[in-house]
Amino acid sequence: MGAVLRHCTCLLFAILVGWQASPAVAQQATEDWTASYRIVVQGRNVGSEQVTVVRDAEGLAIRSSGGIAGGGYVLRRAEMVYGPTGAPIRLRTEARLKDQPLIVDTTVADGKATNRVTQGETASEVTHPIAADAIFLPNNVFAAAQGLAYRVNALQAGAKVALYVAPQAQVMGTLSGVTDERMQTASGMHELRRHVIDIDNAGTPMVLLLWAEKATGRMVRYSITAAGVDVVREDLTSVFTREVKEFRENDQALLIPALGFNIGATISRPAGRVAPGKKDKNVEKLPVVVLVGGSGNVDRDTIAYGIPVMGQLAGQLADAGFLVVRYDKRGVGQSGGRAESATLSDYADDVISVVKWLREQKDVDDRRIAVVGHSEGGAVALLAASRADDIKAIVTIAAPGVKGNELVLEQQRTALEGLKLADDEKQRRVDLQKQVMNAVITGQGWDGVPEAVRKQADTPWFRSFLLWDPAPVMRKVDEPLLILHGALDRQVPLQNAEVLNGLALHRKKGTTTMVMVPGINHLLVPAKTGEVAEYGSLQGAKVSPEVARQIVEWLKQVPAR
Known part of the structure; x- marks a missing residue:
């Protein structure tokens, strides 16, 4: 989705401190299987885990080796053991932290988890209360999520789950959404179940996403949204794999x-x-709409908090008589290319490639090819239109109207307003964000910035976004332009549309129309507050038909060019 908020300045991995459950991990038939999972952070491959699962009458054992490479932390091996009723019994992780051995041994008895931690020559012990049906979920051991997958695969939305993040604490989570999905690969279609888990992490809301095979409960994908972490089973990471969320016959x-x-x-x-x-x-020949999704490693449907934003919009526009194209961003789903090296300019090149191909198709009216970009995709659409005469009309939806660095700071300040932090701590985080942005742009000034933060922020994409300035680009755009924005958009606030409109009205050529849609947020769905914190409660929401209606009415008035 178009979430520039993904570039936060928090440490990537030390973000969980626990969770709680409901029914026990039901032990099913005996099984013994292995799988490899790729660990990706903000589009970068940072390691892999090899996972072995043994489940029989005596209980469940999940073992892993490998893990994150770099950042001073290297996982050697881990084991999570549960009893026949699903009760947690013991956990052991062996790793190296800053070239010193780090071993965590956790045993559970009488409602308590005793953690023995050895780091180098130093040993310590800490004990916490733990639920009888808690799931082990230590930081940086992503194989542990398999225990969670078995648990939630049999639960319904609203269920509670207890997670124990050894050796720190237990926290509680709520299974806020459960949906059945399909994943298409070169070998066929996979039936999956997608789970959304909301966690109150020390007063800061957090979301986990977990996909598992519907029939077996075996984990397919695990995402920690706040950190931009994706853990994906290797057989489903090729460019021939994509999630099928929206489908027309x-x-x-x-x-x-x-x-x-x-x-x-x-x-x-x-x-x-x-x-x-x-x-x-x-x-x-049909009029054409090319849909361009927002920021992040999004596929053609642009699934955000379970809502396939571009997938639903495509269906609405097709029903109105348009031929609609949506596509996976480069390096995502079935698209080739490299996401980790891509910039806004590269994404604009991809739009131009799609439009060039469309002009050669029999049922395409090449005089009526419109590009519709959502969030960051609006910036990409404008950039593409400034270079290509084949694009005949532009629609920006919830697009940034200010410079990229200004929007990032604005979003951070908005996010900090919702946190219970002292004013000096909020200012410290703002100052760190400014330092990070300046370092990304200039390549200097990284002193004192955590390595994990630098790895997350120091990317070609983020640099290109920080340097994004719509003013000089707008002067080169002479296509008819519709600027559409949700009145409740708090992620890219409404004033961005007003700024874009002002820039567009000063063009020498090209008509401009601005439309504000009441009651919808950045995800284009009806909302109450529009705040990012509300997104998790909108599972199953539908893109407002008013968005498509406004686009269709405007496009019908745009003359063929």
């Missing part, structure tokens, strides 16, 4: 050639229309 999945790689895309057509064959003649 006449949808066409295909690969579009780009600059040295292919872009995985879906074309949605009006009901009853299919792709024309090679021998078809006199094919009716």
